[in-house]
Amino acid sequence: MPAQPSLFQTSLSVTDLTRYMRQVLENDPILQDVWVTGEISNLSRPSSGHVYFTLKDAGAALRCVIWRSTLLKLRGVDLQNGLAVETHGQVGLYERDGTYQLYVDAVRPVGEGRLYQEFIRLKARLEAEGLFEEERKRALPERPRRIGIVTSPTGAALQDMLNTLRRRYPLAEVVVAPAAVQGVEAPGEIVRGLVALNRLAGVDVILVARGGGSLEDLWAFNDEAVVRAIVASAVPVISGIGHETDFTLADFAADRRAPTPTGAAVLATPDAADLRVALRRQEERLVAAVAGQLAVCQNQFAGLNARLGRASPAWRVRNDRQRLDELQSRLVRAGMAHLQLRRAHQQSLAARLKALSPLAVLRRGYALVQTAKGGVVRQAAQLEVGQEIRVQLADGSAGVVVQSVHLNAPPAAPAPQARE
Amino acid sequence: MVDAIIAVESLSYEQALAELEEITRRLEENPPALDETLALYERGQMLAQRCASLLDQAELKVRQLSGEDLQNREGE
Numbered sequence: 001m002p003a004q005p006s007l008f009q010t011s012l013s014v015t016d017l018t019r020y021m022r023q024v025l026e027n028d029p030i031l032q033d034v035w036v037t038g039e040i041s042n043l044s045r046p047s048s049g050h051v052y053f054t055l056k057d058a059g060a061a062l063r064c065v066i067w068r069s070t071l072l073k074l075r076g077v078d079l080q081n082g083l084a085v086e087t088h089g090q091v092g093l094y095e096r097d098g099t100y101q102l103y104v105d106a107v108r109p110v111g112e113g114r115l116y117q118e119f120i121r122l123k124a125r126l127e128a129e130g131l132f133e134e135e136r137k138r139a140l141p142e143r144p145r146r147i148g149i150v151t152s153p154t155g156a157a158l159q160d161m162l163n164t165l166r167r168r169y170p171l172a173e174v175v176v177a178p179a180a181v182q183g184v185e186a187p188g189e190i191v192r193g194l195v196a197l198n199r200l201a202g203v204d205v206i207l208v209a210r211g212g213g214s215l216e217d218l219w220a221f222n223d224e225a226v227v228r229a230i231v232a233s234a235v236p237v238i239s240g241i242g243h244e245t246d247f248t249l250a251d252f253a254a255d256r257r258a259p260t261p262t263g264a265a266v267l268a269t270p271d272a273a274d275l276r277v278a279l280r281r282q283e284e285r286l287v288a289a290v291a292g293q294l295a296v297c298q299n300q301f302a303g304l305n306a307r308l309g310r311a312s313p314a315w316r317v318r319n320d321r322q323r324l325d326e327l328q329s330r331l332v333r334a335g336m337a338h339l340q341l342r343r344a345h346q347q348s349l350a351a352r353l354k355a356l357s358p359l360a361v362l363r364r365g366y367a368l369v370q371t372a373k374g375g376v377v378r379q380a381a382q383l384e385v386g387q388e389i390r391v392q393l394a395d396g397s398a399g400v401v402v403q404s405v406h407l408n409a410p411p412a413a414p415a416p417q418a419r420e
Numbered sequence: 421m422v423d424a425i426i427a428v429e430s431l432s433y434e435q436a437l438a439e440l441e442e443i444t445r446r447l448e449e450n451p452p453a454l455d456e457t458l459a460l461y462e463r464g465q466m467l468a469q470r471c472a473s474l475l476d477q478a479e480l481k482v483r484q485l486s487g488e489d490l491q492n493r494e495g496e
Contacts, residue, residue: 143434153484162482170478171433177485189490196490272475279471282440286464289447293457 063101144204148197153178157261169269181210186220209261221248240264368392
């Protein structure tokens with residue numbers, strides 16, 4: 001060490017020096033991620049919401065601060081003067097004061113660090129034995145008739161679970177196996193409770209539960225004997241230990257894990273409200289099935305009834321009467337048509353007849369020649385000179401004496417037939 | 421088969437529900453003659469009523485094992 005300060009060094013400002021020191025601290029990896037053990041003193045909680053205290057031991061003191069935002073995330077430890085704790089955080093320098101302090105982000109009771117290590121070790125060993133395997137886990141009964149609970153008989157956890165069960169599924173019967181849930185006697189009593197409930201007839205599911213606490217408080221549920229008893233239980237086990245984020249080895253061993261004792265009671269049971277809905281649906285199905293069958297029968301009945309109706313005499317009469325009416329109409333229609341045809345025929349005949357009448361022939365200029373006796377003369381050959389004949393014309397007749405007779409040359413065609 | 425002799429009032433929730441489900445399934449899949457159907461329907465309704473009243477009237481029964489119950493017994 002120099003006997004005297006060097007006169008050739010530049011002088012730094014307080015600010016520069018302080019800033020330099022701050023950088024040194026902030027760049028040190030150990031100081032930025034450190035656990036420190038000590039005793040809390042000078043605890044202060046100003047209105048800002050931040051917490052200030054000094055962590056001390058025999059040799060030194062360290063200022064600590066926990067920001068309000070960090071405090072909200074911390075759980076478990078109740079900070080008090082005199083409490084021995086382990087704190088985790090980063091060392092920083094408050095330039096204004098020229099003081100260094102620990103910015104704390106985690107606090108745990110002394111010894112918990114060691115406990116946690118042991119937890120990790122135990123977990124690894126039991127996991128290697130396959131005790132936490134998913135395949136081992138059993139299904140929970142849908143509607144348990146008898147529910148076993150291993151817990152402290154005086155704790156709030158038991159009351160919470162009973163209230164939940166009462167609300168959700170009062171049909172069940174609950175059997176409580178009382179056990180200490182922390183302290184040296186706890187593991188033994190928990191194991192004894194599990195064994196007794198297994199021995200009891202008709203227990204469908206067992207809840208193992210306790211309220212929240214520190215790792216040390218929950219330590220009984222990391223006990224090897226407890227883990228083995230849960231695995232060995234013939235009855236499915238649901239664990240509900242501590243708070244949401246606590247995990248004990250019992251949780252890994254259980255067939256189902258719930259975040260809280262109440263959660264365990266919920267997992268164990270159906271909700272009576274859901275059961276009522278399912279019951280109503282069952283009733284609806286019943287009604288629908290019967291209604292369906294009734295509908296089929298009614299259809300069959302209607303069909304048979306209709307067939308029966310068609311076979312009845314009354315129906316036949318009604319039917320025949322209708323047929324009769326129908327035929328009559330057809331007959332009438334046919335008759336009228338025939339009549340019209342005949343009339344037309346008649347009219348045409350009459351016309352033809354008129355055209356052929358002798359009168360009409362006479363009007364056309366032909367004459368009818370008759371002998372004195374009245375016989376019709378058709379051929380000139382019948383006449384003699386001097387014969388008296390009568391000549392009929394359209395409007396009268398004349399007496400005529402034949403003067404001469406001439407015969408035509410014989411025609412190619414045969415002689416005309418006399419008309420009738 | 422449905423045994424109509426067992427009184428509905430003596431059935432547990434589990435038993436009544438199981439019988440109700442069986443009756444419903446039977447009437448849906450393989451209905452008998454109409455009068456037996458109606459008899460089954462009536463029983464089904466009674467079973468449903470039994471389940472509902474069990475749900476409504478049930479009170480959680482709670483008991484605690486004694487120290488003696490908890491003793492480890494050899495060769496049980």
